[in-house]
Amino acid sequence: MKFLSDYRAPDYTFDSVSLSFDLGENVTSVRSSILVVPKSSVPLVLDGSNLKLVYVKINGLEAQDVELTSSNLTLLAPPKNPFKLEIGTEIYPLQKLNNDEGLYYSSSNGYFVTQCESAGFSKITFYQDRPDVLAKFTVRIEASKDKFPVLLSNGNLVESGQLDNNDKHYSVWSDPFPKPCYLFALVAGKFEARQEKFTTRSGQLVKLNIWSPSEDVAKTEFAMAVLKSAMKWDEDVYGLEYDLDNFNVVSVPDAFMGAMENKSLNIFNAKFLLVSQWTSTDADIQFLMGIVAHEFFHNWTGNRVTCRDWFQISLKEGLTDFRELEFLSDMGCRSVRTIAAASSLRKRQFQEDSGPFAHPVRPASYVEVCVIHLLNSYGLCSYHGAQVIGLYQTLLGKSGFLKGFKLYIERHDGHAATCEDFYQAMCDANLDDLSSFMLWYTQAGTPCLKISSFYNPQASTFTVKCRQETAPTPGQADKSPLLIPLAVGLLNSQGRDIPLSRVLVDGIESSPTVEHNESTGAITALLRTEHEFTFLDVKEKPVPSYLRSFSAPVRLITPDLREEELYFLFANDSNDFNRWDAGQRIAKSLILDMTTSFQNGQELTTPLAYTHAIKTILSIPTLNKEFVALVITLPDDKELLEMTEVADPDACHFVRRFLIKCLATELKQDFMRVVKENRSSEPAFEFNPESKGKRDLKNAALYYLASLNDKETLELACEELDNATNLTDLLGALSAISQNPGQEREKILASFYEKWKHERLVVNKWIHLQTSADTPNNVELVRQLLHHPCFDPRDVTKVSALLGGFFSCIFNFHAKDGSGYEFMADFVIEVGKFHPKVIFNPMNPAKLCLSLLF
Incomplete structure (x- = not known):
C-alpha cells in the first residue's frame, strides 16, 4: 500500500540520460548512460522487471556491491559525488511479458511502440521510475531499414544515417527539456507521414508530422487541422508556444492506452486519430478533436x-x-x-x-x-x-x-x-x-446542496437559503463544508432574466459576480454549512434558476421548486444548461412515477404536459440543433435506476420504451418534419457545429419514429440508411431499425456487415451497436458474436466494442435470469487473459449500476 503522507523526495537525481537501442523482434538490447547526482548516501534503488541484466558500470568500471531482484537493481554503496552509471539490458519483445507496457512489438502489424505511463519504462531498462525524477534524454535507435524504415523518439532529430556494412540504419534524438521517464517514447516501423508546418507567434517554424500506415494517410487530414488549431488556441488563450523544431504524432492500430502525451511524440490508437466520412461518426470526430488537443496541451500541463x-x-x-x-x-x-x-x-x-x-x-x-x-x-x-x-x-x-x-x-x-x-x-x-x-x-463524496427560497413582495426581496452536506464515505465519516460557487438567475413572469445588481450576503450588501454574456447570473460563494443571501429590487415573484452552467460539481435539491416551475424553466431559461437540466428532471420524475404505476398494475397514459413541452422545443427554429437533440433525449436506464430505492430494470425499461412510443405517436408529424428538414444538403461531407447539430437532431427524431415499428417509419428509416452520405447517418438509421427485433432487422444487419466487413473501424461500430441493443434476450446474440468471423479476442478494439456495448445496456446486463452475469463471468475467464486492463474499463464501478450491485 502506498500513502501520500509517506512521500520522500528522491535520494538521487538524474541530470541526463543517454539511451541506445538495437531493435530486434526476438532480442532488443538497451544501453543506458545516466549522470547521477547523489542527494544522500543511502543505496540507489532502481526499478526494473522482466529484464536481463548484461552489465552495470560506475564511472566506466564494473560495479561492485550490486543486488538484483525480480523488481529492483540496487547499488548498495554508490559514490558520494556525481557519477556516470551505465547499464546494459536485454528484453524479449516477442515473449510479450509486460502486458503491452514498456517496449511492445506488434507481430501482426510489424512495428515497435512504447507505453511508459505509469511504470512501463522500468520494463525497458533499470531506472528510478517515478515522475519526480526529471532528466534530459538523448536516444539512439538502430534497426533494420527494411523492416523499420521510420525511427522516432522524443525531441529534435539531430542525426540519422546508414550503418556501414549492414542493412541497419540509425537515428539520434535529443530532447533539451528535462522530463520524467514515463514521457519517454519510441516508435519504429513502416509508416508514412502527412507533413505540414506551423509558425509560432514568435516566428519559430515547427515541422508537424502525423505518421500512419500508408493506406491511412488520407484519414489524418482532420487530425492535422485540429492539431494546428490547438497550437494556435494555446498561444492565443494561454500564451503558450510550442518549444521544439518538430512535433510527431503516430497512429497505430492497437495502442492499449488510446493516446499518450509523450514529449513531442504523441502515440494514438488509430480509432482515435483517423477520420473519414465513412469510418468515423460525428461523435468520433468530436472525440478526436478533444483528444488530439488534450495530448498536445500536455506539452505544458504535464510535460514541461x-x-x-x-x-x-x-x-x-x-x-x-x-x-x-x-x-x-x-x-x-x-x-x-x-x-x-x-x-x-x-x-x-x-x-x-x-x-x-x-x-x-x-x-x-x-x-x-x-x-x-x-x-x-x-x-x-x-x-x-x-x-x-x-x-x-x-x-x-x-x-x-x-x-x-x-x-x-x-x-x-x-x-x-x-x-x-x-x-x-x-x-x-x-x-x-x-x-x-x-x-x-x-474530501471524498459529492456535496449535496439543498436550497429553499422566500419572496417578500413588500420589500421586493428574494431570499435564498442554502445548506450543504456531504454524506459519509469509507474512511471519512466526518465532512467539512466546501467552498462552492453558486450561480443563480431569477426569471420574471415573461421568462426574462431579472437584473441582479444588489445582494445581501448574511445581511451585508455586496455586488455579486455577474456574467451576462453567458447567462450565468449572480455567483455567490458558499463557505459554510448554511448560507443565506437576499437579492434586492426584485419587483415580482421570480422563478429561480440555480447552479447555472453547472457552476459547481454538486447534487442540487430544490424541494420548493414546483413541477410547473420546472416546466417554466424548460420553456424559458436563458441558460441552456439549466434549460436542459429542467427537462431532464421532469423526464426522470415522470418516468419514475409511471414505473411505480406500472409496478402497481395501473394503466399507463400519455403524459400530455411533457409531450407539449417537447413539441414546443421542436418548433423553435432559433435553438441550437445539437442542443435540441440533447433536450429531447430521455435519461437512460442507468440514470433512472440510480434514483430508485429498489431497482427494477425490467419495469424501468418498459416504461421508458412506453414513453418513447407515446412521444413518437403524438409527435409523429413533428418528428417527420424534423427528419426531412435536417437531411444533409451539402455536396460534400462537412464537420462543423451546424452540420453536426442537424445530423444529431435528425437521427434523434428518426429513432423516435422507428420505435412505432410501422410500415411508414420503417420505410423512412430504410430510406435514410440507403441515402446516407456519412457514417453518422448510416449508423443513426441502422440504430433506429435495430430497436425492433425480427427478420427484417437481421437481414439489414447482415447486409450492412457484408458491405463494410473490410473496414475495421466500421465493423467495431457494428459489433457495438448490436451488443448495446436493448432488445429482449440480447445476451444470446452477444454470445453468437463471439464466434463471428469478425471477432478476434486478441484484438483490443474488438473486445472493447463488444464488451463496452453489452455493459452499457442495463436491461440485458442485469437480466433477471442472471444470463448477463453468466456471460460476464465466461467472457472475463476466456478473454481477460489477453487484455486484463481492457476488461476493467466497462466493468469499473462508475459504468455499472451500483443500486443493482450493493
Whole structure:
C-alpha cells in the first residue's frame, strides 16, 4: 500500500540520460548512460522487471556491491559525488511479458511502440521510475531499414544515417527539456507521414508530422487541422508556444492506452486519430478533436510541468481536461460541451461517490500505481479534477484564472508540481486565500446542496437559503463544508432574466459576480454549512434558476421548486444548461412515477404536459440543433435506476420504451418534419457545429419514429440508411431499425456487415451497436458474436466494442435470469487473459449500476 503522507523526495537525481537501442523482434538490447547526482548516501534503488541484466558500470568500471531482484537493481554503496552509471539490458519483445507496457512489438502489424505511463519504462531498462525524477534524454535507435524504415523518439532529430556494412540504419534524438521517464517514447516501423508546418507567434517554424500506415494517410487530414488549431488556441488563450523544431504524432492500430502525451511524440490508437466520412461518426470526430488537443496541451500541463507523484495525477490530467473542454467550447457550442461534461460526471463520478468505492479527487493511498492510473484514464479522477480546476475560473473569473495559471507555469516550469502548488499560484496571483478550497482534493463524496427560497413582495426581496452536506464515505465519516460557487438567475413572469445588481450576503450588501454574456447570473460563494443571501429590487415573484452552467460539481435539491416551475424553466431559461437540466428532471420524475404505476398494475397514459413541452422545443427554429437533440433525449436506464430505492430494470425499461412510443405517436408529424428538414444538403461531407447539430437532431427524431415499428417509419428509416452520405447517418438509421427485433432487422444487419466487413473501424461500430441493443434476450446474440468471423479476442478494439456495448445496456446486463452475469463471468475467464486492463474499463464501478450491485 502506498500513502501520500509517506512521500520522500528522491535520494538521487538524474541530470541526463543517454539511451541506445538495437531493435530486434526476438532480442532488443538497451544501453543506458545516466549522470547521477547523489542527494544522500543511502543505496540507489532502481526499478526494473522482466529484464536481463548484461552489465552495470560506475564511472566506466564494473560495479561492485550490486543486488538484483525480480523488481529492483540496487547499488548498495554508490559514490558520494556525481557519477556516470551505465547499464546494459536485454528484453524479449516477442515473449510479450509486460502486458503491452514498456517496449511492445506488434507481430501482426510489424512495428515497435512504447507505453511508459505509469511504470512501463522500468520494463525497458533499470531506472528510478517515478515522475519526480526529471532528466534530459538523448536516444539512439538502430534497426533494420527494411523492416523499420521510420525511427522516432522524443525531441529534435539531430542525426540519422546508414550503418556501414549492414542493412541497419540509425537515428539520434535529443530532447533539451528535462522530463520524467514515463514521457519517454519510441516508435519504429513502416509508416508514412502527412507533413505540414506551423509558425509560432514568435516566428519559430515547427515541422508537424502525423505518421500512419500508408493506406491511412488520407484519414489524418482532420487530425492535422485540429492539431494546428490547438497550437494556435494555446498561444492565443494561454500564451503558450510550442518549444521544439518538430512535433510527431503516430497512429497505430492497437495502442492499449488510446493516446499518450509523450514529449513531442504523441502515440494514438488509430480509432482515435483517423477520420473519414465513412469510418468515423460525428461523435468520433468530436472525440478526436478533444483528444488530439488534450495530448498536445500536455506539452505544458504535464510535460514541461509534470506531477510530483501519482497521487497528483488529477493535477496534470484535470488541468489538461479543463483546457480541452475550454478548447472544444470555443470551437463549438459551449452549453452543449457543459451539458456533456456535467452529464458524464453525474453518471460516473457521482455514482461512484455514493458507493463503497468513493475516493477523493486526490486519493490518500493506493495499492498499485496501475489502479490509480486506470481510474484516472477512465475519467474517475480527471473528469472530477477538471471540474475542480473550473471552480478556480468560476470563483476568480477568467482573467484571474489566467493570472494564476501564468504564475504556476513560471514557478514550476521544468519541475514536478503538486495540487497545492497550483492552488498557491491561484491565491498569490489574485491576492485571495480561497479558504478551504483544497478540501475539493482531499474530501471524498459529492456535496449535496439543498436550497429553499422566500419572496417578500413588500420589500421586493428574494431570499435564498442554502445548506450543504456531504454524506459519509469509507474512511471519512466526518465532512467539512466546501467552498462552492453558486450561480443563480431569477426569471420574471415573461421568462426574462431579472437584473441582479444588489445582494445581501448574511445581511451585508455586496455586488455579486455577474456574467451576462453567458447567462450565468449572480455567483455567490458558499463557505459554510448554511448560507443565506437576499437579492434586492426584485419587483415580482421570480422563478429561480440555480447552479447555472453547472457552476459547481454538486447534487442540487430544490424541494420548493414546483413541477410547473420546472416546466417554466424548460420553456424559458436563458441558460441552456439549466434549460436542459429542467427537462431532464421532469423526464426522470415522470418516468419514475409511471414505473411505480406500472409496478402497481395501473394503466399507463400519455403524459400530455411533457409531450407539449417537447413539441414546443421542436418548433423553435432559433435553438441550437445539437442542443435540441440533447433536450429531447430521455435519461437512460442507468440514470433512472440510480434514483430508485429498489431497482427494477425490467419495469424501468418498459416504461421508458412506453414513453418513447407515446412521444413518437403524438409527435409523429413533428418528428417527420424534423427528419426531412435536417437531411444533409451539402455536396460534400462537412464537420462543423451546424452540420453536426442537424445530423444529431435528425437521427434523434428518426429513432423516435422507428420505435412505432410501422410500415411508414420503417420505410423512412430504410430510406435514410440507403441515402446516407456519412457514417453518422448510416449508423443513426441502422440504430433506429435495430430497436425492433425480427427478420427484417437481421437481414439489414447482415447486409450492412457484408458491405463494410473490410473496414475495421466500421465493423467495431457494428459489433457495438448490436451488443448495446436493448432488445429482449440480447445476451444470446452477444454470445453468437463471439464466434463471428469478425471477432478476434486478441484484438483490443474488438473486445472493447463488444464488451463496452453489452455493459452499457442495463436491461440485458442485469437480466433477471442472471444470463448477463453468466456471460460476464465466461467472457472475463476466456478473454481477460489477453487484455486484463481492457476488461476493467466497462466493468469499473462508475459504468455499472451500483443500486443493482450493493
